[in-house]
Amino acid sequence: MRIPLVAGNWKMNTTVAEAEELVCDMLDMLDRIKGVEKVLCPPFVSLVAINMMLRGSSIKLGAQNMWLETKGAYTGEISPVMLRELCEFVILGHSERRWYFGETDEMVNKKVNAALNHGLKPILCVGERLEENEAGRTEEVIGKQVTAALNGIKPTVLSVAKNLVIAYEPVWAIGTHRAASGEQAAATIKFIRDILAKLWNKDIAQDLRILYGGSVTSNNIAEFISQPEIDGALVGGASLEAEEFLSIVNQTAEIKYPHLSSPLKGEDR
Numbered sequence: 001m002r003i004p005l006v007a008g009n010w011k012m013n014t015t016v017a018e019a020e021e022l023v024c025d026m027l028d029m030l031d032r033i034k035g036v037e038k039v040l041c042p043p044f045v046s047l048v049a050i051n052m053m054l055r056g057s058s059i060k061l062g063a064q065n066m067w068l069e070t071k072g073a074y075t076g077e078i079s080p081v082m083l084r085e086l087c088e089f090v091i092l093g094h095s096e097r098r099w100y101f102g103e104t105d106e107m108v109n110k111k112v113n114a115a116l117n118h119g120l121k122p123i124l125c126v127g128e129r130l131e132e133n134e135a136g137r138t139e140e141v142i143g144k145q146v147t148a149a150l151n152g153i154k155p156t157v158l159s160v161a162k163n164l165v166i167a168y169e170p171v172w173a174i175g176t177h178r179a180a181s182g183e184q185a186a187a188t189i190k191f192i193r194d195i196l197a198k199l200w201n202k203d204i205a206q207d208l209r210i211l212y213g214g215s216v217t218s219n220n221i222a223e224f225i226s227q228p229e230i231d232g233a234l235v236g237g238a239s240l241e242a243e244e245f246l247s248i249v250n251q252t253a254e255i256k257y258p259h260l261s262s263p264l265k266g267e268d269r
């Protein structure tokens with residue numbers, strides 16, 4: 001069974017003090033929600049402070065990007081070796097990186113490889129733009145992005161199903177308050193799973209977690225999470241409010257584990 005995962009992508013928001021305050025506001029409650037892997041991805045400058053705050057809790061830390069070399073003359077960049085000391089996850093290939101900072105499929109592929117090789121778990125983002133969606137090219141674009149990002153990755157060596165997470169984030173749904181529908185997202189996620197089955201094998205495709213991202217809030221999370229194909233969410237704007245994020249994680253646990261009346265009571269899971 002795939003353990004659901006909800007990650008908060010804070011993007012370029014929060015000073016160190018604000019990041020600490022936000023974590024403070026949700027730490028206890030978030031820690032107590034069982035059955036869902038919870039990941040916070042603050043800006044680089046807050047990773048050290050938040051890493052200390054999360055020690056001993058069930059909440060994991062992620063970075064929002066990294067460079068693909070381990071060290072050297074890459075002014076302004078952060079390497080997988082540096083991140084590995086602080087966090088377990090790293091978001092890679094986010095559409096904002098692709099479109100604002102010119103990240104190519106080839107670069108994303110090298111980053112995914114580097115992250116896995118250095119023991120980091122990539123949250124690989126893929127997604128089509130509005131014009132591509134409207135032209136009926138979603139599968140073509142997603143197929144190309146997924147295949148390119150995973151090119152040359154050996155599934156067995158890196159136990160990829162355990163370490164890699166994919167997030168389907170249609171670019172037109174990010175920060176627009178215009179989320180995809182649960183059905184649309186599930187259909188594309190199923191398509192990604194089919195690609196993984198062809199690329200590697202059926203078991204990996206079944207075991208690997210695929211999230212939805214794009215304008216997820218406490219009001220629409222249920223629509224996504226109730227789709228069996230969808231294993232969680234990558235949450236931007238709504239992860240910057242403690243109550244919103246808690247509600248999203250809590251609903252995820254409740255929907256994926258319906259036999260427990262309240263995930264907060266499921267302490268023994």
Ligand code: PGA
Nearest residue numbers: 174175214215235236237
């Ligand atoms: P959003 O961002 O939830 O604000 O739409 C999601 C993301 O970019 O990961």
